[in-house]
Amino acid sequence: MAVLRTLGMIKPDAVAAGSTGAILAMIEAAGLRVVALRMTRLARAEAEAFYAVHSQRGFYGELCEFMSSGPIVAMVLEGPDAIVAWRTLMGPTDSTKAGPDTVRGRYGTSVSLNAVHGSDAPETAAIEIPFFFPVRELS
Ligand code: UDP
Ligand code: MG
Numbered sequence: 001m002a003v004l005r006t007l008g009m010i011k012p013d014a015v016a017a018g019s020t021g022a023i024l025a026m027i028e029a030a031g032l033r034v035v036a037l038r039m040t041r042l043a044r045a046e047a048e049a050f051y052a053v054h055s056q057r058g059f060y061g062e063l064c065e066f067m068s069s070g071p072i073v074a075m076v077l078e079g080p081d082a083i084v085a086w087r088t089l090m091g092p093t094d095s096t097k098a099g100p101d102t103v104r105g106r107y108g109t110s111v112s113l114n115a116v117h118g119s120d121a122p123e124t125a126a127i128e129i130p131f132f133f134p135v136r137e138l139s
Contacts, residue, residue, distance in 0.1 A: 006118055009118075013109065094111040095110055
């Protein structure tokens with residue numbers, strides 16, 4: 001399995017709920033290495049740019065409103081097959097269908113307010129990682 005990197009985010013719902021530490025503990029317990037980490041906040045236009053791929057979807061406006069509603073924690077995670085490993089730990093998009101051992105199962109509340117983000121493919125990670133982190137922070 002190739003060692004890969006992926007972009008993870010703890011979304012405003014989970015940061016506001018005080019779940020940041022517990023989610024980071026799940027990530028480290030799963031063997032993913034935190035390469036870079038920052039709490040920040042997305043302006044509405046930045047959320048729109050990050051989720052541009054969904055701009056034609058009915059939930060886009062609500063999604064961008066949510067993602068710019070409060071602080072988020074962005075991170076780069078590394079490990080064997082990290083993109084799939086992190087998405088497996090996250091659980092499915094709909095938190096109500098997510099298992100109890102997944103981040104969304106524990107800390108998400110709906111299909112919209114689902115606690116975390118993860119890149120869905122190597123090409124996506126290659127765009128999403130530099131969205132938040134300059135090369136010099138990735139060591
Ligand atoms: N989303 C939503 N309603 C939907 C589908 C998605 O509000 O019916 C939101 C949700 O926050 C999700 C994000 O839009 O995480 C991006 O959707 P995507 O299909 O990429 O899901 P993900 O990759 O985050 O599992
Ligand atoms: Mg996605």
